[in-house]
């Protein structure tokens with residue numbers, strides 16, 4: 001079932017594989033009417049995406065997916081409807097990108113010590129934009145024959161306890177939520193089922209996120225199975241959090257994680273878009289309304 005709202009996607013300016021225009025055009029072709037481009041730790045693709053969305057007749061939601069540290073672990077916070085010109089947000093993101101570049105050097109050195117040559121340069125070559133992600137290292141490891149696919153490259157080299165692992169050094173989650181709020185955005189906890197946390201830890205994470213000013217949680221996600229959707233639908237309601245939906249699209253190579261191909265939002269959740277203007281999603285309502 002196509003979903004009108006897809007509020008999590010990446011272009012090749014971070015770790016996606018296609019430019020912002022191609023992301024927008026594919027979203028429109030798949031029936032998405034509200035698309036958020038949420039590149040990791042940068043907003044540079046939003047202007048191009050907005051121009052493409054205007055041509056395609058869909059609404060581009062200005063977004064970003066920010067790396068953060070909670071309780072010593074990495075979590076991702078999506079900001080929706082942010083003002084990308086906000087200086088507090090941009091200063092925070094610039095700091096994160098510096099941390100990211102340093103981390104990339106460290107990953108390269110660690111892999112070098114594990115006998116894998118040229119990983120930093122290889123990852124740099126595969127990155128199209130200023131973001132150097134573990135995804136680029138994983139793609140290099142596959143290209144150089146060290147792993148059969150990206151998933152195995154993560155498991156063997158990049159996860160905790162593996163030779164290329166570097167612990168989380170991002171800013172605290174509460175600070176990241178503050179940047180999003182400073183930029184008039186709505187903070188949404190990304191793909192909560194993906195973190196390796198116990199039930200009690202998940203509840204603590206949601207408690208802390210809400211206390212920090214977080215407003216929503218991804219209930220429907222390309223990273224969530226049906227059980228995860230039901231579980232986080234219940235938790236969103238219990239914690240009074242809005243429910244978001246996003247594919248986490250990274251490019252056409254991953255066929256099962258396509259734009260707009262999402263499970264329906266469970267009944268009982270308040271969608272994160274509940275107070276957004278719906279004209280673009282319901283063009284007929286607008287046309288009939290304009291007759292009066």
Ligand code: AMP
Nearest residue numbers: 015040067132133134135150151154155
């Ligand atoms: P980074 O922000 O550089 O630490 O990279 C995180 C990104 O790596 C995520 O946004 C995913 O796109 C990707 N990723 C993380 N874990 C995996 C995995 N096990 N398999 C494939 N991609 C992954």
Ligand code: MN
Nearest residue numbers: 010015040135
């Ligand atoms: Mn990614």
Ligand code: MN
Nearest residue numbers: 065076190191
């Ligand atoms: Mn993420």
Ligand code: MN
Nearest residue numbers: 008010065248
């Ligand atoms: Mn993502």
